[in-house]
Amino acid sequence: MGLRGLRARYAQLSDQAEGWRKVALNLGFTAVVLCAAILFVELLVILNIGESSRAMVYILAVLIISCVTPDYLYGLIAAAAASIACDYFVTEPRMVFSFTRGSPITLLVMFGAALLTSALTEQIKAQARVARDRGRRWQLISEINEKLLSARGADAIISLANENMDAHLAPRPIVFYRSDPERAEGDENHMPGAAAADAVNAPNAVDGQSAAALDGPTAAANYANGSATDAPNGQSGAACDQLAVPKGRALGRVFLTEAERRRVHRIFQRGKAENYNFAQDKPNDVFYFPMMSNNNVLGVIGVDCTERPLSQSDLAYLSILTGQLSLAIELQNLSDAQSRILFDAEKEKMRSTLLRSVSHDLRTPLTSIIGAAGAILEQEGMELSVRERLLRDIIENAQWLVRMVENILTITKISEESMAIQKTPEAAEEVVAQAVTIARRRFPDNLIHARVPEELLIVPMDATLISQVLINLLENAAKNSPERGMILVDLRKQAPYARFEISDEGGGIPDELEGRLFESYLPGGEPFVNTERGAGLGLSICQTIVRAHGGQIEGHNRDEGGAKFVVLLPLGGD
Amino acid sequence: MAEEGLAPHKLKILLVEDEMVIVHFLSTILGAEGYHVIYATKGEEGAYMAASHRPDLLLLDLSLPDMDGLDVLKAVRAWSDMPIIVVSARAEEREKVAALDSGANDYVTKPFGNSELLARIRSALRLYMSKKNARGDGGGLFSAKELRLDYVKRTLTVSGSPVRLTPTEYKILVLLSQNAGRVLTHDFIIRKIWGPYASDSQVLRVNMANIRRKIEPNPADPQYILTEVGVGYRMTDDPKAPGDDCEHVNR
Numbered sequence: 001m002g003l004r005g006l007r008a009r010y011a012q013l014s015d016q017a018e019g020w021r022k023v024a025l026n027l028g029f030t031a032v033v034l035c036a037a038i039l040f041v042e043l044l045v046i047l048n049i050g051e052s053s054r055a056m057v058y059i060l061a062v063l064i065i066s067c068v069t070p071d072y073l074y075g076l077i078a079a080a081a082a083s084i085a086c087d088y089f090v091t092e093p094r095m096v097f098s099f100t101r102g103s104p105i106t107l108l109v110m111f112g113a114a115l116l117t118s119a120l121t122e123q124i125k126a127q128a129r130v131a132r133d134r135g136r137r138w139q140l141i142s143e144i145n146e147k148l149l150s151a152r153g154a155d156a157i158i159s160l161a162n163e164n165m166d167a168h169l170a171p172r173p174i175v176f177y178r179s180d181p182e183r184a185e186g187d188e189n190h191m192p193g194a195a196a197a198d199a200v201n202a203p204n205a206v207d208g209q210s211a212a213a214l215d216g217p218t219a220a221a222n223y224a225n226g227s228a229t230d231a232p233n234g235q236s237g238a239a240c241d242q243l244a245v246p247k248g249r250a251l252g253r254v255f256l257t258e259a260e261r262r263r264v265h266r267i268f269q270r271g272k273a274e275n276y277n278f279a280q281d282k283p284n285d286v287f288y289f290p291m292m293s294n295n296n297v298l299g300v301i302g303v304d305c306t307e308r309p310l311s312q313s314d315l316a317y318l319s320i321l322t323g324q325l326s327l328a329i330e331l332q333n334l335s336d337a338q339s340r341i342l343f344d345a346e347k348e349k350m351r352s353t354l355l356r357s358v359s360h361d362l363r364t365p366l367t368s369i370i371g372a373a374g375a376i377l378e379q380e381g382m383e384l385s386v387r388e389r390l391l392r393d394i395i396e397n398a399q400w401l402v403r404m405v406e407n408i409l410t411i412t413k414i415s416e417e418s419m420a421i422q423k424t425p426e427a428a429e430e431v432v433a434q435a436v437t438i439a440r441r442r443f444p445d446n447l448i449h450a451r452v453p454e455e456l457l458i459v460p461m462d463a464t465l466i467s468q469v470l471i472n473l474l475e476n477a478a479k480n481s482p483e484r485g486m487i488l489v490d491l492r493k494q495a496p497y498a499r500f501e502i503s504d505e506g507g508g509i510p511d512e513l514e515g516r517l518f519e520s521y522l523p524g525g526e527p528f529v530n531t532e533r534g535a536g537l538g539l540s541i542c543q544t545i546v547r548a549h550g551g552q553i554e555g556h557n558r559d560e561g562g563a564k565f566v567v568l569l570p571l572g573g574d
Numbered sequence: 575m576a577e578e579g580l581a582p583h584k585l586k587i588l589l590v591e592d593e594m595v596i597v598h599f600l601s602t603i604l605g606a607e608g609y610h611v612i613y614a615t616k617g618e619e620g621a622y623m624a625a626s627h628r629p630d631l632l633l634l635d636l637s638l639p640d641m642d643g644l645d646v647l648k649a650v651r652a653w654s655d656m657p658i659i660v661v662s663a664r665a666e667e668r669e670k671v672a673a674l675d676s677g678a679n680d681y682v683t684k685p686f687g688n689s690e691l692l693a694r695i696r697s698a699l700r701l702y703m704s705k706k707n708a709r710g711d712g713g714g715l716f717s718a719k720e721l722r723l724d725y726v727k728r729t730l731t732v733s734g735s736p737v738r739l740t741p742t743e744y745k746i747l748v749l750l751s752q753n754a755g756r757v758l759t760h761d762f763i764i765r766k767i768w769g770p771y772a773s774d775s776q777v778l779r780v781n782m783a784n785i786r787r788k789i790e791p792n793p794a795d796p797q798y799i800l801t802e803v804g805v806g807y808r809m810t811d812d813p814k815a816p817g818d819d820c821e822h823v824n825r
Contacts, residue, residue, distance in 0.1 A: 432794055458776070489794070
């Protein structure tokens with residue numbers, strides 16, 4: 001806060017000094033031009049020429065002075081001085097104040113010339129100012145637009161708006177409400193808001209000066225949620241100009257208080273810009289500008305002008321900014337809605353893919369179960385070994401169905417709402433141990449060995465889902481392994497991740513599948529699961545789960561032969 | 575698989591299950607193992623039969639037509655400490671924890687392997703009998719596979735070599751060994767070890783990780799203390815050396 005605060009204070013002080021300097025400069029200029037005129041007239045006298053137009057020289061001087069200086073005053077002073085000089089130096093008798101009958105006329109002419117010129121100059125200057133303002137405004141619009149266009153996401157838009165307002169409205173504290181603070185869901189806004197309130201007050205407490213409060217409110221503005229408006233220029237402008245400006249009052253104490261929340265709530269409901277005096281005895285005035293779109297308030301910007309009222313140009317600036325902001329936020333809302341729709345479509349696609357592959361994959365084992373059981377029932381005198389083989393098939397197929405059901409449940413667990421999962425800190429080694437135990441029971445023909453690090457790795461996860469991932473990977477490895485093939489599960493820390501590696505000594509990943517191992521279906525639209533019973537589905541579920549945990553999954557062929565799958569999950573902790 | 579003859583007279587098992595297919599095959603299997611099976615298809619009937627028949631063990635399904643199986647569990651638990659094994663298709667961890675915390679001795683998820691269920695039943699009966707007979711610490715000594723825990727001398731040996739434990743680790747191990755074969759939920763262990771106001775399961779995890787490193791030959795592949803992720807821990811009650819009690823599901 002220090003540097004900016006100091007700079008603002010300096011600007012205030014130098015404003016006064018600047019005023020006096022300008023007066024001195026203009027007076028000096030007036031004197032110099034008048035002296036030059038007198039000297040020139042003296043030169044004409046010495047050279048004895050232009051006797052009739054000597055008075056004109058003084059008129060010219062008055063014209064020049066009125067034209068250049070910013071005020072009528074200097075022109076009038078010059079006119080008075082010039083007519084006196086004219087009486088003294090030009091009219092006969094020279095070098096004496098004669099105040100003849102001609103003098104008042106000269107004086108009147110001079111005054112007339114001065115007034116007229118000043119008025120004309122003033123008009124021209126005003127026009128130039130209007131043109132300049134207009135240009136500046138356009139520049140501002142295009143600047144803001146350019147930035148807003150490149151901003152992605154509501155947060156980016158708001159922080160951009162805050163920076164911009166900070167730059168233009170310093171040192172006034174600003175607050176930006178993205179949503180109505182009185183609404184129940186606003187809770188999420190309350191907390192950061194409350195935290196930010198400290199930021200608002202803290203700098204003031206230290207500094208005790210208005211100008212220094214900037215960093216605090218900016219932070220507040222970044223946290224509090226909000227948006228902007230078209231401020232009706234005229235009304236609020238007039239109101240603002242009447243404000244008293246107390247010096248050295250602490251700023252920002254009104255923001256994010258209970259009273260302010262109620263106030264902002266009203267503005268959200270009414271959708272009109274207004275100012276409010278929070279403490280009747282203290283002129284703590286804050287202006288609120290709602291940001292409108294189709295009669296909806298998208299947000300509210302509050303500007304504390306206790307220390308410095310808003311000027312017309314500030315209001316014009318706010319009007320432009322809020323207009324652009326409401327456009328940008330509206331646009332952002334639309335694009336959010338669109339991406340939600342896309343997400344839903346993606347989810348729908350995943351679901352239908354799952355259904356298709358499931359209905360296919362359920363039929364196969366069910367057929368063989370029904371067939372085998374029927375054969376046992378119907379054919380008497382069946383050989384014992386045949387009978388046993390059929391029974392084994394039934395069990396195997398039923399068990400496969402169980403795994404399928406587990407995976408389907410897993411999928412529904414994730415994709416229900418926005419892929420959000422419930423994570424709790426779990427010991428990674430316990431999940432590994434459980435998965436290995438289950439896999440060993442299911443695939444007794446493989447040797448499964450597990451290794452964990454000396455250090456206990458705590459990973460935030462949904463343990464059932466991650467266990468499912470490991471089981472799916474182990475199942476995949478077991479299917480692709482030779483009899484008594486070794487499968488190794490290795491857990492280690494690879495900061496900031498916990499790294500699970502499952503490697504086997506099987507045939508490895510076929511070339512045509514590399515790179516799309518985790519796709520649940522092939523581009524042809526035919527479910528990938530057709531080729532390798534359930535494997536494709538299992539792997540795509542693994543990927544979905546791992547991604548929902550913010551992790552990564554990859555599959556490679558090992559140099560020594562066989563495949564290895566690596567899962568990285570972000571470690572917990574600070 | 576029936577090793578030792580379980581008892582001179584037949585042990586009675588009450589099966590509360592509304593699916594007749596499951597009742598049929600369970601009766602067959604349990605009958606073949608030498609148990610006497612009675613069954614109820616409704617919760618109320620089940621609770622009533624538990625009181626009138628006084629079975630040695632209750633196999634309870636949670637989804638019953640007339641009432642929640644958990645309520646049957648609580649009703650029976652209110653007056654009896656008979657072993658109760660919940661057999662349910664609900665596989666969510668919190669369902670398991672709820673059942674275990676309501677007094678179930680074990681929780682078996684459908685579908686299960688026959689041998690797994692039989693092992694759990696044996697285990698629950700054994701624990702119950704040993705507690706009933708010795709009303710205390712099972713003779714001052716616990717042993718499973720290569721692990722020997724001496725409650726009197728407060729010593730632990732694995733494969734003959736002594737293992738040093740911190741007081742907390744020792745307490746946890748004693749608690750688990752006294753309930754060997756049974757899943758103890760995280761909350762239960764925490765309450766028993768650290769008191770009713772402690773609630774940090776992280777501390778328990780760290781302690782368990784340390785114990786694993788001290789007693790397990792390979793902490794990635796525990797033999798003695800098995801983890802039920804999201805639920806709790808179970809000490810093995812297999813008195814003999816290697817061979818998992820659940821290994822033969824596929825046979």
